[in-house]
Amino acid sequence: MSYAIKVAKVSALFNLAFSFLKGIAGIAVGSVALVADALHSLVDVLGSVFVWIGLKVAEKPADTEHPYGHYKAESLAELSVGLIIISSSILILKEAVETLISRNYPSFEYYAAMVAALSAAGNEVLARYKISAGRKTKSSALIAEGKHSRADVFGSIAVLLGLFFVEFGYWWADSIVAIFISFFIVQMGMGIVKNSIDVLMDRTDEDFALRVKEILKDIIGIASIDFIAARGTWRNRIVEVHYSIFPWAIELIDPIQEEMEKKLRALEVSKVVPVVRMAKGKPVIAVAASEKSLEAECGDMDSPYFAVFYKNEPVFIKNPYSMAERRKGPLIADMLAKKGVNVLVVKKIGEGALTHMRARGIAVITECDRVGNAFEALKSTKDRQSLN
Numbered sequence: 001m002s003y004a005i006k007v008a009k010v011s012a013l014f015n016l017a018f019s020f021l022k023g024i025a026g027i028a029v030g031s032v033a034l035v036a037d038a039l040h041s042l043v044d045v046l047g048s049v050f051v052w053i054g055l056k057v058a059e060k061p062a063d064t065e066h067p068y069g070h071y072k073a074e075s076l077a078e079l080s081v082g083l084i085i086i087s088s089s090i091l092i093l094k095e096a097v098e099t100l101i102s103r104n105y106p107s108f109e110y111y112a113a114m115v116a117a118l119s120a121a122g123n124e125v126l127a128r129y130k131i132s133a134g135r136k137t138k139s140s141a142l143i144a145e146g147k148h149s150r151a152d153v154f155g156s157i158a159v160l161l162g163l164f165f166v167e168f169g170y171w172w173a174d175s176i177v178a179i180f181i182s183f184f185i186v187q188m189g190m191g192i193v194k195n196s197i198d199v200l201m202d203r204t205d206e207d208f209a210l211r212v213k214e215i216l217k218d219i220i221g222i223a224s225i226d227f228i229a230a231r232g233t234w235r236n237r238i239v240e241v242h243y244s245i246f247p248w249a250i251e252l253i254d255p256i257q258e259e260m261e262k263k264l265r266a267l268e269v270s271k272v273v274p275v276v277r278m279a280k281g282k283p284v285i286a287v288a289a290s291e292k293s294l295e296a297e298c299g300d301m302d303s304p305y306f307a308v309f310y311k312n313e314p315v316f317i318k319n320p321y322s323m324a325e326r327r328k329g330p331l332i333a334d335m336l337a338k339k340g341v342n343v344l345v346v347k348k349i350g351e352g353a354l355t356h357m358r359a360r361g362i363a364v365i366t367e368c369d370r371v372g373n374a375f376e377a378l379k380s381t382k383d384r385q386s387l388n
Helices: 003-029 032-058 072-102 110-137 140-167 173-200 206-216 247-267 328-338 351-359 371-380 382-387
Strands: 224-232 237-245 269-278 285-289 305-309 314-318 343-345 363-365
Touching (some): 003 032, 072 173, 140 173, 247 269
16 A cells, blocks of 8 residues: 555544534534534544545556546546535635524533544644645645645634634624534545646646756757647656658657656656657768868767768868877767757768767768769758758
8 A cells, every 4th residue: 555545534534523523512502613624624534535446546547448547536526626625615604694684593501622633633633644644655645634734724723713713702703603614625526636637638738838848958869849748747747749751860769758757757757658759950961071071081089180071062071080099989079069060971970980980960971982972872861852
């Protein structure tokens, strides 16, 4: 049994005990407000039971019929709790208004006041317990339950004040407090219903989506991030990412998706659904050259120049790392990436240098004899029409 389910059980038992105490005391002194608070605690019992069941079902692993898991069971439980809360608040409001019209009011008894005070203190302890457990277990349902208990604290304090007002001759105070509690409860119920419906309807958290885009936009090889959708609960958040890559960087798809999953783990994402598209764009081709001429031989990473074709005419740039003894691959890869190069043509290249080129979104082709011939071949070969 998980810690979250254990907390939900403890919450149910606690609220059941206080519902009984407040109900007996409220009936004994004729306090509508205290009876209303007792009903509120009874609703909390039902809420805890629903959360308990929801958490248990939500913990089931994904299967063929539920490929994204059972996490929505928790939200269904929250929705049920919210609807029960709203219904109970309407009944409390009806009873309070009828009592106010009939001018019935309770008698003040110290034991009733003590029950209300004890309820306020107990609910504060329970609220802290559930919120802390919710954060540890990443359960939004438990955190909502904790906030619900904190609302009960204010409700019990209001009941206590109502009893004291009655003692000082303000007979209408108890009913007014009950009306206040009913509005407070319905507001809370609406909030719970809204939160649960947002999850059930897969409503995207725009702030979260922006954070995801900010984290992913710098992954090397991605031409653009076109669409982001996030759904699920805090514990089971699923993110769908549509992104584009250039056709010449197709070998980077697996590394890109591994990097996505690694980065999004920090945001408590349990599953990433990537959708890849091919971006439209022109390649910037660099050809390793032995000298500043289109007739120069196509060289390797030791070549003194690179002929960079931004259009049809090359720009020859010096290779300052041609004689480097260490880190030649990453240094040249960084330099070419800064120049906007995304296709490199060389006669040969080592595995280490090839890895660095791919990591920076640069496709490598090892078929060339002369600089000019290499560029023309890339433009005319049907197998590489995507480079035009």
